[in-house]
Amino acid sequence: MNDSVTKYKDAYPIRTVSALTGINPITLRTWERRYHLIEPVRTPKGHRLYTKEHISMLSRVVELLDRGIPISRITYAAIAEDNNSAVTHEQLFWQRMIDRMIKAIGKFDESVVESAYSEAMSLYPIETVTKKLLLPMLEKLGQRWESGDGTVAEEHFFGVYLRNKLGARFHHKKRLDNAPAFVTACIPGERHEIGLLLFALSAYDHGYRCILLGADIPLSELPRAVEQSAASGIVLSASIISDLETFEQELASLVQSTQVPVFVGGLGSLMYKNTIEKAGAKALGTDFDLSFRLIAESIAPAGQIEQNA
Template sequence: MTPADNTLRQPATPELYPIRTVATLTGVNPITLRAWERRYGLIKPTRTDSGHRLYTQNDIDNIHRIVALLDKGVSISQVRNALSAPAAGPNSGEETGPWINYRTQMITAITQFDEERLEDLYNEMLAIYPADLMTRKVLLPLLVELGTRWETAEGSVAEEHFFGVYLRNKLGARFHHRHRHATGPKILAACLPGEQHEIGLLLFALAANDAGFRLILLGGDMPLADLPHAARRSQCDAIVLSGSIEPKPSLLMEALPQLVAAIDVPVFVGGLTSIRHRDAINAAAAQALGNDLHAGLKRIGEVLSDNPPTP
């Protein structure tokens, strides 16, 4: 055998990825990846001489499988067995897993204004589950439940405000810690006029940042007339408006069409407002995103791909 033949028969060295790259590819933060390794033995990265973790493509594929199992309601303690079991058929659609239990415990902590317990539950979830999964399965449903409790007089405004302030502080800290790493299209994001609750906006910002978008946040109750100037000065690629309120008719019939006509970047509206008033939003030449963060971000990406920013 010639040296050349011997070289050809050598197995290819698999490409290895550092933990931060894996976090970007999978949406699972490094803290959670380490917990899955240490506490549950779900992944086994190799180590460099200096102790840094390196992951193969097979590891990344397994991480995606773990996320899918958790999304189906498999508890974290059962994931290891589930990974080696044959693929299960579709479930009945009934929610399973730890999500209802977490929401129940958090509602109890909120009604007792127990911030220490709320903090313990939040940190426990964040250490075990991907932030996106925690948002979809616990935080968003919890916000809806709190709103329903207030509307039916079962809960109080004080409870809703207590949790809102707590969550805004947690999400704001996470966003400011991570947003500088994004390099994708720039989104100017704000709440609709009259919308004081910024939680939905912050949840969108975190999901968008995880997807690689750059974010400029303008907060709650944003006058639409001020946005064209902000859009030009920031050189953003899109504007996203968030809201769950019932807007004034003039907002949809006048202010929104005027905003769209005044700028040359697409305008999107998300949240419950965009579900209730989808036709009016689309008639204003804006785009209604609904209340699904992933579907909304996918739509934004598609629109921006069709209309790339001018260099």
Template sequence: MKANNSNHGLPDDGLVPIRTVSSLTGVNSVTLRAWERRYELVKPIRTPKGHRLYTMAHVDLIHQVVALLDNGMSIGQVRQVLETDKTRPGPVPEPTTPFDLWLNYQDRLLRAVAAFDDGELGEVYHEVLSLYPVDIVTHRLIMPLLRELGERWMQGSGSIAEEHFFSVFLRNKLGARFHHLSRNRAGPKLLAAGLPGEQHEVGLLLFALAALDRDYQVVLLGPNTPLLELPPVVERVAIQAIVLSGSADIAAPVIEQELPSLCRMVAMPVFIGGRITDHCFDAITAAGAIPLGDDLNLALRGIDATLARR
């Protein structure tokens, strides 16, 4: 993309639109605009019509911001670090108050769940996702909160009703966000589904959202999908990889018998994510699939690398 520097002071080349930046960094456009508007972290170049354009220096800065956030900092702390350390590049500093931000968000969500307060849940949810990339929110907030709700139920301080209330809320919000973001994606197309016997879909939805942020196209089938149903989908759609998710209690025959059959039937990578990879890593590899673990960022990096080699 070219720009006329004689009239507008824009660089001659290397400018990319916000959608491309989102694909390169995994930070969605809403969050990038919030960082610009509320914190002045990343200031793009504006065309005469007001469109945002970014240089690769902007992209490098966004990667630095994401690294600091992933290290436990709040967005406010990141701004302070960048302002005081502009001329002294070096290793990413440790956060001064690790995890306080996320514990505060978790406490707010827990209180809203205990009160069955859908409005407060929505307010906190939209606030955090407007400021932080979805994979960081997932790692720092959503998954710890789901574990906390489960532990509260087991200890008698919570209830199944609370866990179901939050799960339904999250599933609805993530589903709506998925359908909103899935339009006009141009990257490789992934077929995503839950393994047979997997009844939960929150993890799968979180993966799909993180993939969309990186400009992947995602065909989402949902939980508990028979593996023999996948090859006909692959034949009709230009799928470039299959991504399956599962928890630790998936039945052994699924991994030892059904998964190898699927891998033989399709000519593309089959990835497995979720906690099942902790217990069945060797069996998944022996079946011909690629274990990803349950870290969304690392999983998507693994998919990126695999597809780049093909």
């Protein structure tokens, strides 16, 4: 062990810090270079080492990002303070937005839905709006449908709205012709495609293209779609898996029939994580940030994720 490492025996390499905080090494380097939030210790060979204080500060940064605060606005003062009143205010804001949009969807009032969505987008990045507004709304719509207070028509209405937003965002963003593409579809029997649309909406902002195939797609059709599109992976959406045994068999067959990684997201991927992984696929869950980290690690060139400095 060299003198620098001995001196900072409680310091950790970037790979360890990434595992502890969930922050990609590339992101850590960007924050250091662009925002100067964390200044890691350097070994004589130039490798980064992070102290326990650094790790604590990075965890605080993640908390602030989860609250919807852009990284560009996070300062040392913001990291140090614990502003509970701000959290309460923000929670009330998102609850108001959810209630407003649910009420508008119940009346099929697209103008109010658009007004609420635009207000949220003017204040927060798309990742935060998706996590704090759209995903909770998806859950609320499902609860309304199960209790009989909502209808399939409401869900379809919101689905069409999201499709329009997805198209608009795609046309206004820089073209991603050379970006990694994913064949995305709902599993057989799954007719709720809003979660898939939200994933696609977020995917564009993470630098990926999505080939949307929609609801209730036979898994046996997907290998050919991958071959024709030269896709980098397959992403399946599953909120409910009615026939688990058949799904496991078909998923295992799909994994064996393609050379690209297969991912399964949605509530079903949380409930049946072991089954999905047993079939050779990767369970993404419902957290988009974690999902894209897993996807990036799975399709990145060998060695790119695990650089030391």
